[in-house]
Amino acid sequence: MPEQSITPTYDVENAVLSRYQAGAQTHEPSLCCPTEYQDIHYLDVIPDEILTKDYGCGDPTRYAIPGDTVLDLGCGAGKNCYMVAQKVGPTGKVIGVDFNDVMLNLARKYQGAIATKIGFQNTEFVKGKIQDLKLPLEPLQAWLQANPIITLEDIARYEIEGDRLRATSP
Known part of the structure; x- marks a missing residue:
């Protein structure tokens, strides 16, 4: 191709x-x-x-x-x-x-x-x-400030937090 x-x-x-x-x-x-x-x-x-x-x-x-x-x-x-x-x-x-x-x-x-x-x-x-209207970015940004992404495990936690916010605070 x-x-x-x-x-x-x-x-x-x-x-x-x-x-x-x-x-x-x-x-x-x-x-x-x-x-x-x-x-x-x-x-x-x-x-x-x-x-x-x-x-x-x-x-x-x-x-x-x-x-x-x-x-x-x-x-x-x-x-x-x-x-x-x-x-x-x-x-x-x-x-x-x-x-x-x-x-x-x-x-x-x-x-x-x-x-x-x-x-x-x-x-x-x-x-x-x-x-991605379900994802409220201001709470996610606050979470990222308290939980910086450094490792692959941190990426997984970030994705879990994004899913949680989508489910609880769309």
């Missing part, structure tokens, strides 16, 4: 992570897809820092209705989450998932201020990978 060149998933993931971390620090217009929003008044409560560092594609917010629970995969700075939070109202919930700590920190930075402006808190931002 002819040999094929395959880019490891880790390399692609790292490239994407690095690119969007840079975009969280400084506006990167080339990451954006221009979006026309139907309900632009929902943007009024969102700080400019989030608006200028939003790199989403399209307007999924138009489909949310009061009381919905909405999951935003690859939420980035949280613009769509904060728009949808207003639409689903105090009986709804919005969960933003991203792998990028820098973007998650930006999204979380304004949670309290936006909750005050809209009159309720219904957003949550979770570190996770889209391809």
Whole structure:
């Protein structure tokens, strides 16, 4: 069989992570897809820092209705989450998932201020990978800090901890 060149998933993931971390620090217009929003008044409560560092594609917010629970995969700075939070109202919930700590920190930075402006808190931002939503990465990261991987046995313990977290804290 002819040999094929395959880019490891880790390399692609790292490239994407690095690119969007840079975009969280400084506006990167080339990451954006221009979006026309139907309900632009929902943007009024969102700080400019989030608006200028939003790199989403399209307007999924138009489909949310009061009381919905909405999951935003690859939420980035949280613009769509904060728009949808207003639409689903105090009986709804919005969960933003991203792998990028820098973007998650930006999204979380304004949670309290936006909750005050809209009159309720219904957003949550979770570190996770889209391809493994059951695995909560922040608890796993804390476990790794306390249990560094040095040996093959440590890898087995890491895998067991990942399975435990998937089963008990998805």
